[in-house]
Amino acid sequence: MKQIFFNKIKTKLTKNEFNKNLFTLMFGTALAQVIPFLLSPIISRLYTPEAFGKYSLFISISGLLTIIATGKYDMAIILPKYDKYAYHLVILSSILTLIFSFLVLVLLFPLKLIFKIENLYFILPFVVFAIGLNYVFDRFNNRIKNYKLMSIQRLIKSTVESIVSIFFAILFKNSLGLIWGFVIGYTCSNLVMIIINYKKFKEEKYSKVILKTVSKKYINFPRYTLPHTILNTLSDQIPIYFIPLFFSKEILGFYSFGLRIVQAPLSLVSNSLFNVLSQKFSEEYAKGKSLLPLFNSTLKKLLLLAIATIPFFIFAPQIFGFIFGDKWVEAGKYIRILSPFIITSFIASPFSNIFFIFNKQSAGLIVEITNTITKSCVFLFMSKFNNINIVILTYSISSSIIISIALIYIYKLCNNNIKLD
Numbered sequence: 001m002k003q004i005f006f007n008k009i010k011t012k013l014t015k016n017e018f019n020k021n022l023f024t025l026m027f028g029t030a031l032a033q034v035i036p037f038l039l040s041p042i043i044s045r046l047y048t049p050e051a052f053g054k055y056s057l058f059i060s061i062s063g064l065l066t067i068i069a070t071g072k073y074d075m076a077i078i079l080p081k082y083d084k085y086a087y088h089l090v091i092l093s094s095i096l097t098l099i100f101s102f103l104v105l106v107l108l109f110p111l112k113l114i115f116k117i118e119n120l121y122f123i124l125p126f127v128v129f130a131i132g133l134n135y136v137f138d139r140f141n142n143r144i145k146n147y148k149l150m151s152i153q154r155l156i157k158s159t160v161e162s163i164v165s166i167f168f169a170i171l172f173k174n175s176l177g178l179i180w181g182f183v184i185g186y187t188c189s190n191l192v193m194i195i196i197n198y199k200k201f202k203e204e205k206y207s208k209v210i211l212k213t214v215s216k217k218y219i220n221f222p223r224y225t226l227p228h229t230i231l232n233t234l235s236d237q238i239p240i241y242f243i244p245l246f247f248s249k250e251i252l253g254f255y256s257f258g259l260r261i262v263q264a265p266l267s268l269v270s271n272s273l274f275n276v277l278s279q280k281f282s283e284e285y286a287k288g289k290s291l292l293p294l295f296n297s298t299l300k301k302l303l304l305l306a307i308a309t310i311p312f313f314i315f316a317p318q319i320f321g322f323i324f325g326d327k328w329v330e331a332g333k334y335i336r337i338l339s340p341f342i343i344t345s346f347i348a349s350p351f352s353n354i355f356f357i358f359n360k361q362s363a364g365l366i367v368e369i370t371n372t373i374t375k376s377c378v379f380l381f382m383s384k385f386n387n388i389n390i391v392i393l394t395y396s397i398s399s400s401i402i403i404s405i406a407l408i409y410i411y412k413l414c415n416n417n418i419k420l421d
Contacts, residue, residue: 032154033264039162040261044324046169047178049253049331053244055178056256060240062124064233066131069100072225074132075356076218077139078282087204088211089218090140097132101125120176123183130186137193142275149196150275153189161185224361231368235375239395242379247388255392258320258331259338266346269305273298273350285357291414295351302347309346313339334392341396344403354410367406374398 047055074093080086105125111117134153141150161181168177243252277298281291312319313336320332335342355364378398382391 027151032151032158035155036158036162037261037264039166041323041325043162043165043169043178044257044328046166047175049250049257049327051175051178051253052257052260053249053252054176055182056240056252056260057244057249058120058179059182060237061121062127062131064230064237065100065104065124065128066097066135067229067233068226069097069128069132070135071096071222072229073215073218073221074136074139075225075229075353076214076221077136078143078279079218079356080214081286083144084204084207084210085214085217086140086143087201088207088214090136090201091206092211092215093136094133097129097136101129101132104128120179127183127186130183130190133190134186134193137190137197138275140197141193142279144200145279147276149193153193156192157185157189159185160188220359220361221356224365225356228355228361228365228368231365231372235368235372238372238375238379239392242376242383243388246379246383246391251388254328254331255334257324257328258316258335259342261320261324261331262316262335262342266309266342269302270346270349273302274353277350278353281354281357291354291357295354295411295414298350299347302350306343306347309343310339313342333389337389337392338396340400341403344400344407348403348407348410351407351410354413358413360413363409364406367402367409371399371402374402 070093073089073096077086077089077093080089102125105122108117108122108124112122134157138150138153141147161184163181164184165177165181168174168180174180239255240252243255277294280294284291284294316335316339317329317332320335321329324331352364355361375395375398378395379391382394385391
């Protein structure tokens, strides 16, 4: 009886291509989240809040540098009508990533002398290159609808990262094990994607003319999408940079650990939807179809899921204390305060690619400039109260308002559905 019930659910979810792709990616990503989630109570007891603070600062810096590395040409990979153009966008993005990673390595030596940065940061060039390649191949597999491989590489990354983190803490008593887990996880994930995609790329012929053509055709991505994405990432990471400046790395650890735990299951849905919706919206737009029906149906589902999470946020401190240990109750309190921001981000993030589809990168850039300035002002002015709860609350409310305004604008774009050259 149970088997019949689950078979009916699976049949319903996979009855059309969109649902099938979404189910494949979400199921694979869910598996990728299960192991880290199950191991989180162990990891939270092996590492201090300060260790999580260092970890979050490192991945924040490496993530920001990676965005610059690709020139955001990776975002354009799903758009070309012909595969040969997408193939050359992959090459262009990879070359730019390699060049930028080398520049980071060169710049680290004078920075070491001036700011006396930790030796650990000398692995940044390698990390930037690894994450950059991951972005590029992920976009390519999204284009060819190879959601199975996208799911597998997520599973490999998250599993390796968690196991290595535990291994370093137990055997080496190394407080930087979280960072090494992050690095090795991305490396293993990349190796799998490169090996599997190698045959397909071997069949394509390289052309300098096409490479030059796609670099010019999609110049709006480095021109508008790059600064947009930098600001988006920077605005998201503002607490990571400002909390240790005005408060402490321990508080940063509570903040970052809380977000890591909560965003893992939420990103399972939002990131999977983003990947599948990006491909579907691009396809529908190219055919001249209205994007509004798909937008509305997806928004309703996300709203229902968001409402279902409210009880968790209310009892977050108690849940964190029970699962991860008493020292992490503070992280649960921060998450409860951040709930308006987390929920609105969860609802809006799957639709962010619509800015690019309608060639409205400039509008997206304005949103991010406003967002970044607002968040920076919150920390610069509210930190004077010397109360992290007040700062986080103001940050949460102001961010959720800006995200809601951006979502309304995206709705209007879908409603008008005007093609722009």
